[in-house]
Amino acid sequence: MNSFGRKFRVSIFGESHGELIGAVLDGVPAGLELSEQDFEQDILRRKSGAKGTTPRVEDDEPQIVSGVFEGHTTGAPLTIVFKNNNTHSSDYEQFAAMPRPGHADLTAAIKWDDCQDPRGSGHFSGRLTLPIVAAGVVAKKVLADATILDDTPVSEINARIVEIGGVYLEMTEGPDMSEGVQKVLEKAIKDGDSIGAVVECVVPAIDLGYGEPFWDSVESVISHAIFSIPGVRGIEFGDGFKAAAMRGSEHNDPIGPDGRPLKNGAGGVNGGITNGAPIVFRVAFKPTSSISRPQQTFNFQTGEMDTLAVKGRHDVCFALRTPVIVEAMTAIALADLIALK
Numbered sequence: 001m002n003s004f005g006r007k008f009r010v011s012i013f014g015e016s017h018g019e020l021i022g023a024v025l026d027g028v029p030a031g032l033e034l035s036e037q038d039f040e041q042d043i044l045r046r047k048s049g050a051k052g053t054t055p056r057v058e059d060d061e062p063q064i065v066s067g068v069f070e071g072h073t074t075g076a077p078l079t080i081v082f083k084n085n086n087t088h089s090s091d092y093e094q095f096a097a098m099p100r101p102g103h104a105d106l107t108a109a110i111k112w113d114d115c116q117d118p119r120g121s122g123h124f125s126g127r128l129t130l131p132i133v134a135a136g137v138v139a140k141k142v143l144a145d146a147t148i149l150d151d152t153p154v155s156e157i158n159a160r161i162v163e164i165g166g167v168y169l170e171m172t173e174g175p176d177m178s179e180g181v182q183k184v185l186e187k188a189i190k191d192g193d194s195i196g197a198v199v200e201c202v203v204p205a206i207d208l209g210y211g212e213p214f215w216d217s218v219e220s221v222i223s224h225a226i227f228s229i230p231g232v233r234g235i236e237f238g239d240g241f242k243a244a245a246m247r248g249s250e251h252n253d254p255i256g257p258d259g260r261p262l263k264n265g266a267g268g269v270n271g272g273i274t275n276g277a278p279i280v281f282r283v284a285f286k287p288t289s290s291i292s293r294p295q296q297t298f299n300f301q302t303g304e305m306d307t308l309a310v311k312g313r314h315d316v317c318f319a320l321r322t323p324v325i326v327e328a329m330t331a332i333a334l335a336d337l338i339a340l341k
Contacts, residue, residue, distance in 0.1 A: 045324040047321070164317060196287045199322055207276060
């Protein structure tokens with residue numbers, strides 16, 4: 001299915017080279033101030049064109065077609081659409097005979113009996129993260145407006161790249177400021193290859209008591225949303241996989257006089273429920289599947305192994321554009337959890 005959430009529900013639709021893409025949001029409270037201008041900042045953070053990203057640059061202008069009247073949400077389903085204009089569909093014709101290794105070309109063809117739209121990777125394209133970012137803008141407004149246990153709204157969600165191609169970034173560095181990152185990015189470009197990255201996300205102000213044990217734990221709901229982002233390969237909360245090598249005395253978080261943890265090895269969640277510490281998690285993104293470096297793969301037209309060198313416009317490191325997408329998915333997940341409480 002292409003929908004997420006139970007009380008705050010987000011559905012996405014469209015294909016990369018179709019007429020338009022968009023999102024429908026159900027469960028948006030009435031009375032929130034909202035206009036097309038509210039989407040501008042986050043959309044610009046996702047935009048391509050920088051070094052290491054795809055040369056495909058779209059206008060990315062949002063159009064609200066339902067759910068808003070006179071600058072406020074109405075409580076009816078909210079629909080936001082984006083036109084696709086800058087498309088080169090012929091670049092994808094080669095993948096009918098030779099599906100890309102690591103991509104969904106083959107799995108989509110098998111699942112839908114070759115009826116899928118292959119242009120620009122169709123519904124599997126990273127292009128579909130644009131309406132997710134738009135939905136995240138609305139979700140952030142919902143969170144800022146929500147009253148939680150101590151009347152403090154979830155005022156911010158912050159995601160940043162902490163590692164690119166195996167190069168770690170300091171807190172003060174952005175991906176464009178690191179000489180090591182520039183070198184690994186330039187080498188991947190020169191080699192016709194790609195690199196991945198790790199994004200860390202922090203929700204600094206969320207009170208105790210959100211989430212449920214087991215199926216609707218905070219980690220489960222956030223992870224479900226995060227793994228819906230194309231190219232995600234892993235997620236860890238707090239100490240994450242390092243906890244497996246720790247003793248309990250190292251990993252456990254002592255509880256302070258105010259009932260909140262004095263450190264945050266758990267990443268802000270105990271028993272699936274927020275414990276009052278910041279929610280902290282990291283997301284691993286794989287290298288881009290579409291690379292110009294020759295790869296061996298099966299040619300279904302000739303019935304033999306063949307060499308594929310991907311043509312077209314593709315990100316060398318699509319993860320450069322993902323921090324705002326991680327924030328959006330986190331906001332969507334938390335908006336649903338808060339609505340369910």
